[in-house]
Amino acid sequence: MAKGMTLLKKGAEANLYLGEWYGMKAVYKVRVRKGYRIPQLDKRIREERTAREASMLHEVKLLGVPTPSVYSVDIRSKTIVLEFIEGIRMKEALEFRGPKALPLFEIGECVGRMHSNGIIHGDLTTSNIMLMEGGGIALMDFGLSFRSSDEEDMGTDLLILKRALGSLHHERARAVLEKIMKGYRSIIEFADDVVEKMLEVERRGRYFSER
Amino acid sequence: MTRERDRGAGEVLCLGIESTAHTFGASVASSRGEILSDIKEVYRPPMGSGIHPREAAQHHSKIAPKVVREALRAAGKSPEDVDAIAYSKGPGLGPVLRVGATIARAISARYSKPLIPIHHAIAHIEIGLLTTGLRNPLVVLVSGGHTTVAFFSKGKWRVFGETEDITLGNLLDAFGREAGIPHPAGPNIEGIASKGRKLIELPYIVKGNDVSYSGLLTAAVKKIPDSKLPDLCYSLQEVAFSMIVEVSERAVAQLEREELLLTGGVSANRRLREMFAKMMSERGGRSEAVDPKYSGDSGAQIAWTGALAFSSGVSERLGDSKVLPRWRLDEVEIPWRRG
Numbered sequence: 001m002a003k004g005m006t007l008l009k010k011g012a013e014a015n016l017y018l019g020e021w022y023g024m025k026a027v028y029k030v031r032v033r034k035g036y037r038i039p040q041l042d043k044r045i046r047e048e049r050t051a052r053e054a055s056m057l058h059e060v061k062l063l064g065v066p067t068p069s070v071y072s073v074d075i076r077s078k079t080i081v082l083e084f085i086e087g088i089r090m091k092e093a094l095e096f097r098g099p100k101a102l103p104l105f106e107i108g109e110c111v112g113r114m115h116s117n118g119i120i121h122g123d124l125t126t127s128n129i130m131l132m133e134g135g136g137i138a139l140m141d142f143g144l145s146f147r148s149s150d151e152e153d154m155g156t157d158l159l160i161l162k163r164a165l166g167s168l169h170h171e172r173a174r175a176v177l178e179k180i181m182k183g184y185r186s187i188i189e190f191a192d193d194v195v196e197k198m199l200e201v202e203r204r205g206r207y208f209s210e211r
Numbered sequence: 212m213t214r215e216r217d218r219g220a221g222e223v224l225c226l227g228i229e230s231t232a233h234t235f236g237a238s239v240a241s242s243r244g245e246i247l248s249d250i251k252e253v254y255r256p257p258m259g260s261g262i263h264p265r266e267a268a269q270h271h272s273k274i275a276p277k278v279v280r281e282a283l284r285a286a287g288k289s290p291e292d293v294d295a296i297a298y299s300k301g302p303g304l305g306p307v308l309r310v311g312a313t314i315a316r317a318i319s320a321r322y323s324k325p326l327i328p329i330h331h332a333i334a335h336i337e338i339g340l341l342t343t344g345l346r347n348p349l350v351v352l353v354s355g356g357h358t359t360v361a362f363f364s365k366g367k368w369r370v371f372g373e374t375e376d377i378t379l380g381n382l383l384d385a386f387g388r389e390a391g392i393p394h395p396a397g398p399n400i401e402g403i404a405s406k407g408r409k410l411i412e413l414p415y416i417v418k419g420n421d422v423s424y425s426g427l428l429t430a431a432v433k434k435i436p437d438s439k440l441p442d443l444c445y446s447l448q449e450v451a452f453s454m455i456v457e458v459s460e461r462a463v464a465q466l467e468r469e470e471l472l473l474t475g476g477v478s479a480n481r482r483l484r485e486m487f488a489k490m491m492s493e494r495g496g497r498s499e500a501v502d503p504k505y506s507g508d509s510g511a512q513i514a515w516t517g518a519l520a521f522s523s524g525v526s527e528r529l530g531d532s533k534v535l536p537r538w539r540l541d542e543v544e545i546p547w548r549r550g
Contacts (some may be wrong), residue, residue: 012464013457034460035493036486037453040410043451097418116322124421127465144417160419163371 001211013049021081023069029053046078051145054080056119056142063117065110065130066138090129091164099176106137108183111157114139115194116187117120118149120157132185136172144198151190158184162198217348223521226318227514230280230311232355233262237282238295238510244341247286249504249511250278255369260365261389268306282510290322292512295526297517300328302356302533306532308534316532325526327517330543332357333368334512339474339501341515343454349468351459351487354475354508355380357491358422358455360462363550370541371462373421379477382424382451389432389439394422400444401480407445411438415450419459422454448482456486460494461519469496479506521549 005017005028017028032044033039054073057080061067067085093102107129114121122144123130130138146153161180165173185191222242229236229251236251254270283289299314301308318324335357336350341387350361350368358374377385387396392403413430416423431447463471471548473487478500491498505511520526523546 009465012461034453034457034490036456036489038410038449041415041453042450046413123420125465137529144419156418156421163420 015111018084019081024071025084026071027068027082027084029080029082045147047075050075050078050080050139052145053142056145057082060114060119060139060142063113063119065113065131066136067142068138068140077096085140086131086134087130087132087138088143090131091126094126094176099179102131102176103135103137103172103173104176104179105183105186108180110137110139110183111161111180112184112187112191115154115157118147119145120148120153122146122157122160124157124161135198145198150192150203152197154188155193156200156201158194158198159201161201214244215350218369218420221406221522223518224288224292225297225327225496225514225521226279226283226293226324227329227510227512228296228311229331229334229508229510229513230271230275230298230307230404231299231301231508232307233267234508235275235278235507236312236510237515238514239282239286239288240511240514240518242522244515246511246515247280247288248284249509250282251509252278258393259391261384261388262304262422263318265456266305267304268310271310272313273309275310275480278284278510279314279318282517282544283390287370290318290324294539295325295327295472295517295521297327297513297520299331299334300494300532301538303331303536305534305536310535310538312532316529320529323508323523326423326525326532327525328420328532329513329516329520330538331508331513332359332540333543333545334516336361336472336503337429337477337516338505338509339472339520340513341381342468342505343444343472345470345472345499347468348470348472349459349462349466350472353379353455353473353483355475356476357540359389359456360420360459362462362466362468363542363545364550366544366548368540368543368545370539371466372422372458374546375421375423376425377428379424379451379455380475382428383477385428386402386447386547388432390435390443394476397477399480400448401482402447403441404444404482405441407439407441408444409439409442409445410449411442411446413446413450415454417454417457420431420458422458424451427451427454448480451479452483452486456490459487463491463496464496471496471498472499473498474506475509479503490526498548499536500528519547 005019008016014031025087057067128141238249239247252274254267296319352359360372361368383397392399413494484500487498
């Protein structure tokens, strides 16, 4: 399906190819076989994630959280055809533009909107948040997303974002997270409880010393 | 005296004492990376039960003097010959940690040798780096105490991902106890799994960069009565190992590393090593595992890390030598490593 197209990115679990879909610029996301997993388990995981990602991308968009449009899904080849989004990842934006130029409040709002509708992203890193060229953001990569209204799962989602900030750019992490949380609080009334859960999950990580 | 003259300029000898869990170990290592001795005794809990901290501590205090004497003797050294005494300050079980700290303090005071506090997990990493020769790999530490994906940055080991609940070692031990598999569960499960063929459906739980093994444990234990044990052990290994390899691959991709070090007790598992090797080779990189001699807890890991730490000026006063049962990897400054 993706033969002859330009490889955009070789990710940890999928390859992204640049192609066309009925004349529109499109990204083909192909979940590749992992040789380390036995075929039966590998197939199960790749199919589950392909199906889940396609349906979540669509559902989240209806909640007002910008995501790339899903043009087509093919479970057999573990491929999703997505709208091509012009822009850069938050990871690079933080590095090259600095946090001031980023719509951090809006990012918090988007995460809040998902959570208030019982959707957990599952892999909320700075690589999966896009800054669109014309302004605004888009959330990507819903392969690990799942449905839950449990505050602990929401807290874990935020913890992943916190970790992504902490492990990749230690200095600015705190300030960035605070601004994101302002947006999050504007949507989620029980944000304090979620933050409390986040800290609890973080502490539960083995050998976290009480400070 | 001849031995003393053989020593190169600036070379130091360190006596290391390991006492965090089941193993009490002692070793002498040089700052050139020679492990001159490595002696250990392992506390075995009664069949079907986990480690009891106080009983393990009693076991360790009984055999400690003998193990330390033996380590010095096997290295051909006297306490006067060594330059520093390193001990595992944490993390681990409090009562057990205190046994190691107490004997280290006593030797340090008696022979006026500096006392070097060592973080047990960092020692697993250092002995892995020593035996593989890797320089700046992504580190995957899998043991009874840790399931951690770490990388070195700005003077510290940073945690990229880890278990949200129990460790991979805990998972195998607890499953082994429930299934009546004798201790040590890990190697026995590996043996039984090699006869398994059928994949039994078990939950595969990856949350971003973290794994969660508690749900997998519950599900696997529930299936014990209705499954063939080889199939269940096989499925447990395949699912649990695939999860940690998956988050490690995510780390390798995001941090753009070409080398991976697998270390800690569970790294002795051949299937796990094979999976990591496969994952890294598919990405054009390589995975190496710590020498199996040193995958489990050992005095050697503490002695060698102690030699590194002492050479770069790390030591502590006797009054500060309190054990830290919950000491986190990413709190420790590493002055001997750049990057």
